[in-house]
Amino acid sequence: MAEQSFxxxxxGGVRSGKSQFAEKLAVDLSGLTPDRTGNTPYQLHxxxxxxxxxxxxxxxxxxxQTDRHFSGLNWITWEQPTELTKLSEVFSKHxxxxxxxxxxxxxxxxxxxENLWGNILFQEQIMAEILExxxxxxxxxxxxxxxxxxxxxxxxxxxxxxxxxxxxxxxxHQKVVAKAQKAYLVESGIPLLMxxxxxx
Amino acid sequence: xxxxxGGAFNGKSKWVKEYYQLNNTHxxxxxxxxxKAVPEKSERPGSGSVIVLEGIEMxxxxxxxxxxxxxxxxxxxxxxxxxxxxxKQHPLCKVIIIGNxxxxxxxxxxxxxxxxxxxxxxxxxxxxxxxxxxxxxxxxINQQIG
Numbered sequence: 001m002a003e004q005s006f007x008x009x010x011x012g013g014v015r016s017g018k019s020q021f022a023e024k025l026a027v028d029l030s031g032l033t034p035d036r037t038g039n040t041p042y043q044l045h046x047x048x049x050x051x052x053x054x055x056x057x058x059x060x061x062x063x064x065q066t067d068r069h070f071s072g073l074n075w076i077t078w079e080q081p082t083e084l085t086k087l088s089e090v091f092s093k094h095x096x097x098x099x100x101x102x103x104x105x106x107x108x109x110x111x112x113x114e115n116l117w118g119n120i121l122f123q124e125q126i127m128a129e130i131l132e133x134x135x136x137x138x139x140x141x142x143x144x145x146x147x148x149x150x151x152x153x154x155x156x157x158x159x160x161x162x163x164x165x166x167x168x169x170x171x172x173h174q175k176v177v178a179k180a181q182k183a184y185l186v187e188s189g190i191p192l193l194m195x196x197x198x199x200x
Numbered sequence: 201x202x203x204x205x206g207g208a209f210n211g212k213s214k215w216v217k218e219y220y221q222l223n224n225t226h227x228x229x230x231x232x233x234x235x236k237a238v239p240e241k242s243e244r245p246g247s248g249s250v251i252v253l254e255g256i257e258m259x260x261x262x263x264x265x266x267x268x269x270x271x272x273x274x275x276x277x278x279x280x281x282x283x284x285x286x287x288k289q290h291p292l293c294k295v296i297i298i299g300n301x302x303x304x305x306x307x308x309x310x311x312x313x314x315x316x317x318x319x320x321x322x323x324x325x326x327x328x329x330x331x332x333x334x335x336x337x338x339x340x341i342n343q344q345i346g
Contacts (some may be wrong), residue, residue, distance in 0.1 A: 154305020155313045170209020177272025177339040
């Protein structure tokens with residue numbers, strides 16, 4: 001029987017501590033505590049979807065990088081702002097993978113080319129590609145943790161662009177949560193377990 | 201009466217269809233997203249044993265254009281009373297109300313939008329008061345909160 005793969009979904013508001021929680025969870029899943037060399041039984045991987053497009057993004061990315069560096073663990077970072085599917089084949093059962101974050105990845109895909117976002121076929125295609133990549137990475141690695149954002153609680157659905165983006169992201173979240181063994185909502189640093197039992 | 205809320209695109213309607221097994225039940229689905237009118241006075245809610253009112257925030261959005269906040273709230277409370285009464289007269293029947301939570305974004309710049317989200321929040325509180333059960337749905341997972 002094939003070894004089981006884990007898919008875990010984590011979302012929360014901006015600055016809710018969801019990334020820190022996701023990193024901690026990844027470390028736990030990688031074999032609890034690292035030895036003195038920073039090595040863990042499973043290799044930690046970080047898929048960064050953010051693009052350093054301006055100074056603010058650069059600062060945010062740097063903060064995440066510094067956090068990971070000072071954790072003393074050996075993370076391997078993959079810069080993948082689009083085309084997650086390119087990483088479908090690179091992981092093995094010895095890997096714990098953290099994708100941060102789905103919101104940014106979808107955003108980058110959404111605006112890859114101007115004026116395409118309104119096209120239904122294009123929407124279906126980017127959604128299917130992201131889901132397929134998530135499924136492939138999940139089944140090839142030990143565990144995949146997907147981080148995303150809560151953006152569904154305001155009045156901004158009026159504009160077609162925002163409505164469409166939210167619709168696709170919402171559908172992706174529903175599908176990922178349906179496949180995930182565990183799903184967490186992080187509120188001000190407190191992870192609420194929304195799906196899945198205590199043990200993993 | 202059963203109120204189901206949560207963020208947009210979180211699978212609330214899908215959850216309602218599955219929870220009430222609507223495939224096997226006689227029901228009436230009245231969706232504000234399909235520009236259906238809210239079932240008002242004198243019109244009985246239809247013959248369905250389950251009546252689902254979907255996207256109630258969109259009715260509020262229309263009312264915001266023509267009514268004052270207190271008028272909208274009174275109108276909604278009046279409707280709630282009628283549906284509760286209808287449920288009493290038909291003990292096997294149920295009204296299910298689905299509404300998007302609009303309350304957790306930044307303050308909208310546009311005054312109409314502020315009015316819309318304010319009054320939506322208040323009528324949700326009224327709806328909770330009139331309901332026997334309240335669920336929050338988060339990506340297809342329900343949490344009973346009342």
